[in-house]
Amino acid sequence: MCNLFLNESLPPIFPMNDEQLLRYSRHILLDEIGIEGQDKLLSSHVLVVGAGGLGSPVALYLGSAGVGRITIVDHDRVDATNLQRQIAHNVARIGAFKAESAAQAVAAINPDARVIPVMQRADEALLDQLVPAADLVLDCTDNFATRHAINRACVRHGKPLVSGAAIRFDGQVSVYDPRSTQSPCYACVFPESDLFEETRCATMGVFAPLVGIVGTVQAAEALKLLCGVGQALTGRLLMLDGRTMEWSEMKLARNIACTVCGTPTPTPTPTITTTAD
Numbered sequence: 001m002c003n004l005f006l007n008e009s010l011p012p013i014f015p016m017n018d019e020q021l022l023r024y025s026r027h028i029l030l031d032e033i034g035i036e037g038q039d040k041l042l043s044s045h046v047l048v049v050g051a052g053g054l055g056s057p058v059a060l061y062l063g064s065a066g067v068g069r070i071t072i073v074d075h076d077r078v079d080a081t082n083l084q085r086q087i088a089h090n091v092a093r094i095g096a097f098k099a100e101s102a103a104q105a106v107a108a109i110n111p112d113a114r115v116i117p118v119m120q121r122a123d124e125a126l127l128d129q130l131v132p133a134a135d136l137v138l139d140c141t142d143n144f145a146t147r148h149a150i151n152r153a154c155v156r157h158g159k160p161l162v163s164g165a166a167i168r169f170d171g172q173v174s175v176y177d178p179r180s181t182q183s184p185c186y187a188c189v190f191p192e193s194d195l196f197e198e199t200r201c202a203t204m205g206v207f208a209p210l211v212g213i214v215g216t217v218q219a220a221e222a223l224k225l226l227c228g229v230g231q232a233l234t235g236r237l238l239m240l241d242g243r244t245m246e247w248s249e250m251k252l253a254r255n256i257a258c259t260v261c262g263t264p265t266p267t268p269t270p271t272i273t274t275t276a277d
């Protein structure tokens, strides 16, 4: 179904109409964004994978900020245990697909933002279809297998990835940008071969506003990258301990031996030996 939308061009956005100039006036007033930056947002296409705790604030802020096209992928449906933290959903939409529920929440805020809900699991094939069409990807998922699949697709297609994670009271956020030769990818930092303990919100506790804090940082990094504002979190892992509300930062380096973005080891040329009788 999403094929229908991939090559569909956005309606012309120049110039912004009076309603848009008013709606985005607080962005336009910022020297770093202005009309030019807001135009970039309106003509951007962002892929959000996951419409849960992180995906909710991401979708709402990208939508309210005027990102022109937002594809949201999530195969799951809203249930009552989600509503403690997944702020794009509500009681009336329990049982609905999260991607559709998030699309409705954005539509109620900003009709400029066209949200394309995709109710499928984000597997390799789907990501290879969706990632090339996006300017930027946000990983708002809760499991390593999908995180690695998203990372591989972003490296393959050269798209910046804004990655967030939140569990219990701990949050992490970073940007992996394959357009920069210096930037690590997600697998440079969390190798695919490593056995991490899988701690998912589905079975573990998560402090409600934590996903809001991390998701909002993800949205901010995405908007900055789209407008070219400031310095992105590329090469830096920002970590939050919500118990003490202390942020710490770790510098991240690219791993040249990374199985995803590293230089492949050249296959040795077979040597032909001749033996003389």
Ligand SMILES: [Zn+2]
Binding pocket: 184, 185, 186, 187, 188, 189, 255, 258, 259, 260, 261, 262
């Ligand atoms: Zn890598």
